[in-house]
Amino acid sequence: MAESSLFARIVALVGGAAVAIRHAGDGPKPHAFGTAPSIPDAKPQGKIPTLKMPTAKGWEGNHMPTPAAGLKVNAFARKLVHPRNMHVLPNGDVLVAESMGEEGSGPRSLFDHAMHATMKRARAAGKSPNRVTLLRDADGDGVAEQSHAYIENVRQPFGIVLIGDTLYVGASDAVLAYPYVEGETRITTPGKKLMDLIPGGHWTRNLIASKDGTKLYVAVGSLSNIGDHGMAAEENRACIHELDLTTGQSRVFAGGLRNPVGMAWEPTTGQLWTVVNERDGLGDETPPDYLTSVVDGGFYGWPYCYWNRIVDDRVPQDAAKVASALQPDYALGGHTASLGLCWLPEGTLPGFPAGMAIGQHGSWNRSKLSGYKLAFVEFKDGKPVGMPREILSNFLSPDENYSYGRPVGVALAKDGAVLMADDVGDVIWRVTGA
Template sequence: MWKHVRNITLIFVALGLIGVWYITRPDIAQLPLDAVTGPTPQITAGREQIFPTIAVADVDRWKTNEAPVVAPGLVVERFAEGLDHPRNLYTLPNGDILVAETNSPPRKMGGVEGFVMKWLMGKAGADVPSANRITLLRDANGDGQAELKTPFLTGLNSPFGMVLIGEKLYVANTNGLLIFPYKTGDTKITAKGKELTKFNARAPNNHWTRNLAASPDGKKIYISVGSNSNIGDNGMENEVGRAMVFEYDIAKDKKIPYAIGLRNPVGLGWDKAGRLWTVVNERDMLGSDLVPDYLALVEFGADYGWPQHYWGGFTDTRVKPLKPEKREYERRPDYALGVHTAPLGLAFGYNGKLGAGLTEGAFVARHGSWNRKPVSGYDVIFVPFPKGEPAGKPVNVLTGFLDKDGKAQGRPAMLALAKDGALLVSDDVGNIVWRVRAKD
């Protein structure tokens, strides 16, 4: 009898192990990344996952004299190092650079989701507390290295977006927009900021960044706010004021939704025609071939589909209730940036300082995947705009963030164009700001 019971027990254990293997096995991409990149990516059927594919690169930070691989005709240098999880960058009119040393606020997540998130952050080198600081970098002698690195603004709450209008510096904490006085050449702000408007930062606040872009006339500020979840998992009541770009009218002290249905818009930038663009991190757990992250023109009143739809009308059947009537009113993104590449930084290049081939278009920093096999992103690319619109395939600008063993020496995060025309790239794993310039 006991032998019979033992055999049944072993069978159930074996079935359980098989079930765990089936649920947790990684989904391997069936398409090359190139097929899901560009204006017309290949959209295949989703492969819904109960447990996400986990394939984040282990961290093995840059050693002395190591650097990413730069495109021909360019040089990459260390502009500043020894930073604390550098994210967003902003160039002041006098050439000083502001860098937000920041990270997610403490995550209040329990259970399996919390355990997986904590493990992933540790594996990706992102499990560091937020410094909650903006640091000023100054290269006074023009040698391509910041000899001054000093705390500029402290005591913030996961700061990210920064924009200067006149003598007012606007900073986006994860929970609100602040304004500070600034004078050209200041190396420190001690004044207490005034909060102008609040943002929904309700826990778990998964997409915590709030980026800023000032309108060309300086009268309005555009604010990107990501969703609180993958596809509204915690209820859409927790997504109020999220997954959108806001327009904040400074004179009226009023913020309105400008464009919605954007799961996690991060980088914001203006093209030379004065149009606003963003890069967006799309949804997870539909396999390694879905859904392409993207670059999109941000149009007033546009709905980009999240959470019900993606890429101009494809239905995510996991989201209930289904809303097929929405599809005809939703806007398709303009350019796919590959699946799970996690684009963060966006900067338009029109100054010609990096060569003729990198003039008409947009630089994009792809932070790198954690849930695709094989991994994707971990690079900086240039998306050509040959006739004022994104077209063709991207051009590699900065690669080699993964070493020969597939470990992450760094991860490119945000971008800015320096006053001299060089491209600055924050690396939040390497704790470096890289400077890319044309060869002498």
């Protein structure tokens, strides 16, 4: 394709609504879901993969996402700035990480230019707020009437965990510790650095504490799609670290996880679970993003292979790594960008059994968009079963040109309501029984 022709197509993408630079070529495929998904053969898209993302519009007037039957939704807090993840404090206050992808040093190619412009249009990149905000619903009516800048000037905060009187924050470049005093609405003490992290690439750094509070698990995504800059650049990335809070030492707990973000404990088995964003450029449904238990010392395939040790021919291979790769537990469909994860006990929402709630941020790299919902996966005997269900939906316009919102983090409020961060709508949604 001539460069002038390519540039014309890029201009059309940047100036219009969601337009694909290149489609998968074989039309829509059934979604790859569940414990035994049907995954189409890979169809590498070359240097110009599908690029399609709706323009960020936000919610206007009384417009809001659609809850499943038997549920209702209200705005717990509005007028935030790109809220991504949450942590509920013992007194019911809700901490919200406000952050976004950094703009970077500028495009390096025509496709990079298109990607950069598209991400800005979709409000997926720009000037990061770099703030943790405290929300307080003092009168218990399900709406936070107080909002306070709790911690400021943290590089792309995401993960937040309170253990005792110490608050831990996962920034893109470090794990930080702050002194916590219940009821206070601001922390001005500088964070103590516990662990250095390398920013860039997949930048979210989620945190979850061990049940005994002695360790933190730190999710770190890859720098690139498939080790594009060599595996030396991916050292200590595409993995979940275990940070010992007593000794200060860390180790890789599990690897081969391209971009693990949400983490949650399953109470029946005590197992750690995560949701992972898989690689791009192989087709609409290939490979699926996934929900999986995380085994100590486990390797999950990236970048050499995916799902049931299916080799990615674009990557220089390591046969031993492929042979050791564990198959994930549950496929979530291709490119759903599943980011949030929260265990919902039985009875949390009417009509929903025990299971995992999953904030699906939504795709940008497939011909028919996927994700853009708060999904639910039922668990029985410690394992996922059945097909995903929707808790909240209709975050997209019917023509897929606009996104009203994009789901991210999920948390349980002190009163048992389900909270979900929406970084395009700048809202925290609250879901309860109708």
